[in-house]
Amino acid sequence: MWLHRYARLVTVFTVLLIAAGGMVTSTDAGLSVPDWPTTYGWNMFAFPLSKMVGGIRYEHAHRLIASTVGFLTIVLALWTWWVEPRAWVRRLGFACLGAVVIQGLLGGLTVILLLPPAVSIAHAGLAQLFFCLTLTLTLVTSPGWKTPAPSLGDPLLRRLAVSTTAAIYVQILLGATMRHTNAGLAIPDFPLAFGHVVPPVWNPQVAIHFAHRVGALLVTLVILATSGHVIYHHRDRRELLRPALLLVFLVCTQVTLGAFVVLSGLQPVINTAHVVNGALVLGTSLVLMLRVLRLTADATAQTVQQITHSPNLGIISGARP
Amino acid sequence: MFRICNVIAALMLPVALVACGSGSNKSSQPSSPAAAPDAKKVDTSTAGSIAGRVTIEGTVPPNPAIAMSSDPACASANKDSAQAEIFVVKDGGLENVFVYIKTGLGNKYLFDTPTASVRIEQKGCRYVPHVVGVRVSQPLEVVNDDNTLHNVHGMGQANRQFNFGQPVPGLKNTVAFTVPEVLLPIKCDVHNWMHAYVGVVDHPYFAVTADGGKFELRTVPPGTYTVEAVHERLGPQTQTVTIGSKESKEITFTFKAQ
Numbered sequence: 001m002w003l004h005r006y007a008r009l010v011t012v013f014t015v016l017l018i019a020a021g022g023m024v025t026s027t028d029a030g031l032s033v034p035d036w037p038t039t040y041g042w043n044m045f046a047f048p049l050s051k052m053v054g055g056i057r058y059e060h061a062h063r064l065i066a067s068t069v070g071f072l073t074i075v076l077a078l079w080t081w082w083v084e085p086r087a088w089v090r091r092l093g094f095a096c097l098g099a100v101v102i103q104g105l106l107g108g109l110t111v112i113l114l115l116p117p118a119v120s121i122a123h124a125g126l127a128q129l130f131f132c133l134t135l136t137l138t139l140v141t142s143p144g145w146k147t148p149a150p151s152l153g154d155p156l157l158r159r160l161a162v163s164t165t166a167a168i169y170v171q172i173l174l175g176a177t178m179r180h181t182n183a184g185l186a187i188p189d190f191p192l193a194f195g196h197v198v199p200p201v202w203n204p205q206v207a208i209h210f211a212h213r214v215g216a217l218l219v220t221l222v223i224l225a226t227s228g229h230v231i232y233h234h235r236d237r238r239e240l241l242r243p244a245l246l247l248v249f250l251v252c253t254q255v256t257l258g259a260f261v262v263l264s265g266l267q268p269v270i271n272t273a274h275v276v277n278g279a280l281v282l283g284t285s286l287v288l289m290l291r292v293l294r295l296t297a298d299a300t301a302q303t304v305q306q307i308t309h310s311p312n313l314g315i316i317s318g319a320r321p
Numbered sequence: 322m323f324r325i326c327n328v329i330a331a332l333m334l335p336v337a338l339v340a341c342g343s344g345s346n347k348s349s350q351p352s353s354p355a356a357a358p359d360a361k362k363v364d365t366s367t368a369g370s371i372a373g374r375v376t377i378e379g380t381v382p383p384n385p386a387i388a389m390s391s392d393p394a395c396a397s398a399n400k401d402s403a404q405a406e407i408f409v410v411k412d413g414g415l416e417n418v419f420v421y422i423k424t425g426l427g428n429k430y431l432f433d434t435p436t437a438s439v440r441i442e443q444k445g446c447r448y449v450p451h452v453v454g455v456r457v458s459q460p461l462e463v464v465n466d467d468n469t470l471h472n473v474h475g476m477g478q479a480n481r482q483f484n485f486g487q488p489v490p491g492l493k494n495t496v497a498f499t500v501p502e503v504l505l506p507i508k509c510d511v512h513n514w515m516h517a518y519v520g521v522v523d524h525p526y527f528a529v530t531a532d533g534g535k536f537e538l539r540t541v542p543p544g545t546y547t548v549e550a551v552h553e554r555l556g557p558q559t560q561t562v563t564i565g566s567k568e569s570k571e572i573t574f575t576f577k578a579q
Contacts, residue, residue, distance in 0.1 A: 032510035053392035
C-alpha cells in the first residue's frame with residue numbers, strides 16, 4: 001500500500017515536471033541556461049536563488065524538479081524491486097528509472113545542441129512515456145488492481161481502448177513537433193484556417209499545424225466512441241465508467257485550451273495548460289486501456305481454461321482429459 | 322502492456338525525426354565568391370560613393386512596451402518605461418537599417434580583413450548598438466556591462482549557432498563568422514526582449530542607418546551594383562546603382578509601415 005502511495009507521489013511530481021517543461025518551451029527559455037549539467041558554471045544545486053531571473057527561473061526550476069523526479073524514481077525502482085513479488089512489476093520500476101535517465105540526457109543534449117527539433121521532440125515524447133510508466137506502476141500496485149474482478153468479454157472495447165491511447169500519443173507527438181518547429185501560430189485563426197476549412201497556403205509549418213488540428217478532431221471522435229461504448233455497454237463497471245467520463249471531460253477541455261492557445265497568440269500559461277491537460281488525457285486513456293486489457297485478458301484466460309478442461313476438446317487443445 | 326509501450330516508442334521516433342526549416346524575414350544570403358587570381362585592391366583614386374537615406378511611409382506601429390520586472394537589475398536600470406527598438410524613426414528616416422552592396426563586386430577585388438573588433442555591449446539589459454555590421458572573420462566582441470546574467474545566443478543559419486553565458490559583469494566573449502549572412506539575429510533567452518542583429522559581409526561596403534535614416538558607402542569602385550537595405554521587421558529592399566569613376570550617387574529606400 002505504501003509503495004502505491006509513493007508511486008502516486010512520483011506520478012504527481014511527473015505531472016509537475018511536465019508543467020515546468022511546458023513553461024520552459026512556452027516562454028522560449030530553453031537556452032537561458034547555456035551550460036549543462038552545470039548552471040552558469042555553478043553546481044546546479046548551489047546556483048543562487050537570487051540569480052534565478054528572467055528565463056532562468058523556468059529553465060533552472062525545470063532542472064531542479066527533474067532532478068527531484070530522478071531521485072524519487074531511483075527510490076521507486078529500488079523499493080519496487082525490494083517489496084514487489086511480481087517480476088514484471090519489478091522490471092517496470094527499472095523501466096521507469098531507465099526512462100528518466102534517458103530523459104535527463106535528452107534534456108541536456110537539447111541544450112548543448114541548441115534545441116534541434118528532433119532531440120527536443122524526442123525529449124517531449126519520452127516525457128509522456130515516462131509519465132505513462134509511472135502511472136502504470138501506480139495503477140498495478142493499487143489495491144483495486146490486485147482485487148479479483150468479474151472478467152469482460154468485449155474484444156471490441158479492447159481494440160477501441162488500445163487505439164484511443166495510441167491515437168492520443170501520436171497526437172501529442174504532433175503537438176510536440178508543432179511546438180519545437182515554431183508552428184504554433186502557422187495558422188493564426190481558429191476554427192478556420194486563413195478563413196478556409198482547408199488552408200489555401202501550404203508550407204511545412206502549416207502542414208504540421210493543420211495535421212495537429214485534424215488529429216484533434218480524430219482523437220476526439222475516437223475518445224467519444226470508446227467512452228460511448230463504455231457508457232452504453234458497461235455502465236455498471238465503475239472502474240471503466242469513471243475514466244471514460246473523465247476522458248470526455250478532459251478532451252473537451254483540451255480542445256477548448258487548444259483554441260485559446262491560438263487565439264491568445266501562444267500565451268504561456270494557456271499553452272502549458274494545454275500540454276499538461278494533454279498528458280492527463282493520455283494518462284486517463286492509459287488507465288482505461290490497462291483496466292480493459294486486464295479484464296478482457298481474464299476473460300480470455302477463463303475461456304481458454306474452459307476449452308482446455310472440456311473432455312471433447314482435450315485432444316485438440318493438447319490438454320489431458 | 323509492454324507490447325503497447327513498445328508500439329508507442331516506435332511511433333515516437335519517426336515523428337521526432339521530422340525537422341522543418343523555419344521561415345524568416347531575412348534577406349536572401351549574399352554570395353561569397355573566392356577572389357580571382359588576378360584580383361586587386363580597389364583603386365581609391367577612381368572610387369566613388371553611394372550615399373542616401375532610408376525612409377518609412379505610413380503610420381509607424383508603436384514599439385511594444387517591455388516589462389522588465391522579471392529581473393530587478395534590468396528594472397532598476399530602466400526606471401522609466403522601456404520600449405523595444407524595432408522602429409527607430411527620426412524626421413521620417415528609419416534608423417537601424419543595414420545597407421550593403423549585395424552583388425556586383427564579384428571576385429575582382431581583394432579586401433583586407435580588419436583585425437579590430439566590432440563591439441556589442443549589454444547595457445541596461447539592451448544590446449548597444451542594436452544593429453551592427455561585421456566582416457567575415459572579423460572579431461565581434463560581446464560584453465556584459467550589466468549587474469545581472471545574460472546568455473548570448475547567436476542564431477545563424479549560414480553560420481554556426483552559438484550560445485554562451487555571461488554570469489558576471491565585465492565578461493567578454495569574442496566570436497567570428499565564417500560566411501556572409503544578413504541579418505544574423507542574436508538574442509538573450511534570459512531576457513526575451515533583448516535582440517540584436519548582425520550584418521555579416523565579405524567586403525567593406527556596408528553601413529547601419531543613423532541620424533534620420535542616413536547612410537554612406539565610401540570608396541566604391543566603378544561598376545553596377547545591387548544595393549540592399551534590410552530592416553529586422555520590414556525585410557529587404559534592393560536597388561541597382563551604377564557608379565562611374567569618382568562618382569557619388571544618392572539613393573533613397575522607402576519602406577511602407579505594415
